[in-house]
Amino acid sequence: MLEVKTPAEVLAMIPKEFRPLGETETVSYTEAAGRVLAEDIIAEEYVPDFDRSTVDGYACRAADTFGCSDAIPAILELKGEVLMGQDADFSLSRDACAYVPTGGAIPRGADCAVMIEYTEDYGDGTVGILKPGAPGMNLIFRGDDVYPGKPILKAGRVLTSQDVGALAAVGKTAVSVSRRVKVGILSTGDELVPPDETPGPGRVRDVNTPLLTAMLRDFGAEPVGYGIVADDEALLRVKLRQAAGECDAVILSGGSSVGVKDAACRIIEEMGELLLHGIAVKPGKPAILGKAGAKPLIGLPGHPVAACFVTQLFVLPLLGRLMGRTQEDLTVTAELTESVGANHGREQITACRLRREGGRLLAAPIRSKAGLITQLAGADGYFLIKRDCEGLPKGAQIQVYPY
């Protein structure tokens, strides 16, 4: 008989029992945001590839300007103008300068740029410098930002829009990313009807299929729907085997009756190994985790709120593991607007709404008896209360996992 495990024990189990799929694909950098990077990105070029000015002004040798002032300008010979996007194809000797735009190349011989505000063009081929320069002033040197061999991004990172910009900058226009993990989704239950049907007596709509589909898609996985399966062991076996054959992982949700839960466990044991039957968390206890070969087979509670929490808690980290994702989710610190009780002998998850008020972030716990829609709709995130904690007072600082 498998023991019920705590959320921490379940999370610790994931890296031991499952390995990254190790399958990658090459995508254009413009399509890479949100994907898990599968290679370390190392620069192969200098960025910039030339010395640049960071100001509009005059490039010159700093030493020629030492000691100058408004009263006694340094008079330099104007040798020319660097055009934007052009090479500076001349060099500066002593007491000479050249006009450079912001981002323009610096002629050889120059070691600083003086802002145009501190100069005066006398119109006779000379320019007065009113404030002394210093070597390196207002310049970016070749490779200051990036040079060949410089690490840019690490494998395992979920690429942001900003990373896409960085990839563009170094000319890395094709990147290797982890293949999206393909996840089969089955909802079981004789009471379920598709959301576009009106439920008859004793029936309810299947919420878990669209909920999990949206959550997985948002996470960068590829959900594959296998529809609603009746509470029938033979049928469940056929569907589970089909999904496991076609996907990298399978999530079965529902089967609120004891019989279906037991059937799911039996089928998983036939197909491979049952790793876990029950997580000590409320809501969400009746979760199942097994594997067929390297493929995770996951059983979630039928109640959508519990299914959602368990997915956040361990299914997404597990799918992240399969995709080689190394990134952690962030939490936001918020202040509880009212006290929340907890004394269940297991960790408790509570959904909340977040709002900002006078610089403070407030978390209003969502309470409801039935808690189906009201716990999901309009919720901004959730927080955990530890097993050994009897509740949290109003005003407590909590860590909220935002949706």
Next chain:
Amino acid sequence: MLEVKTPAEVLAMIPKEFRPLGETETVSYTEAAGRVLAEDIIAEEYVPDFDRSTVDGYACRAADTFGCSDAIPAILELKGEVLMGQDADFSLSRDACAYVPTGGAIPRGADCAVMIEYTEDYGDGTVGILKPGAPGMNLIFRGDDVYPGKPILKAGRVLTSQDVGALAAVGKTAVSVSRRVKVGILSTGDELVPPDETPGPGRVRDVNTPLLTAMLRDFGAEPVGYGIVADDEALLRVKLRQAAGECDAVILSGGSSVGVKDAACRIIEEMGELLLHGIAVKPGKPAILGKAGAKPLIGLPGHPVAACFVTQLFVLPLLGRLMGRTQEDLTVTAELTESVGANHGREQITACRLRREGGRLLAAPIRSKAGLITQLAGADGYFLIKRDCEGLPKGAQIQVYPY
């Protein structure tokens, strides 16, 4: 001459100068995640539509079980079994019970459900109840979760995966969302080459087009690329007018030379009205905001880091306004790993990396002279230092805007 405005002044200007487009489209609830809801969602049905049990056990009248115990069970007549997904088409009289699965319908006459653990089936058509029930115990009544007229979601919200679940639950399979705002993106600069080309002398790759495209797409807008435009006023005028004609907003970035900035301002004034020329923030000062009719025309700094910050700071809120988005971005509280100086007479934006260490969230500011790629790649967010603050010490608690 327009004054330079503070970030707060710019944000305050947005709702005054721009209005929601008010254009909506109907999408399937399965495609609604990430979209801005354009209608209030009000329930039209009861969820659940029948009284349900929350446990596997026996439905009965609580009064018949008062005073019972392990030693003296209440003996009830077993009237039948409710099947999952079926109506409970019988009613219970006094001293009777019926088996119900979790989520199953409750027969008329019953007012509680006793968990199977506290019962004993004697196999002779009677069941012993070992623990007294109470009216309402382990039941969800019709409409407990949702009833006709109950507000579910408010217009202006960016729909989450959880909201999609809630829409499924109430059978709202088609929803009205704001049309994605179409935003033209132009990069100007004679020095720019497309990212897939190797820059020649004096040239650099166009980072802003892919960066802004990714940021806008992630925000739920529809970016439209107009490519790289040379520093030429006539050409810029043609392209800007074309983009403004075809899109809801236009972002022009670059034009680091003073001439192009002035040209952009002149063109915007010809097309409509210049609202702002410069934001008191570092980096990012040379930002332009204007409008042609109701359409915003935005000029961003050419430096990608500055362009990124200004986009976060006011372009995304402005696009959110056009889409009727009412939601605020969240910040995370983190602890600075080292001191950061600031004394520029304007707000300073600094990118940072986030990591968790022993329960604390640490923010490591990213320093770099050139700061192009190194400020973008691998950054997890950014934070602001107020204008009147001379810097932040190591260990300071800061609010980070995560990417």
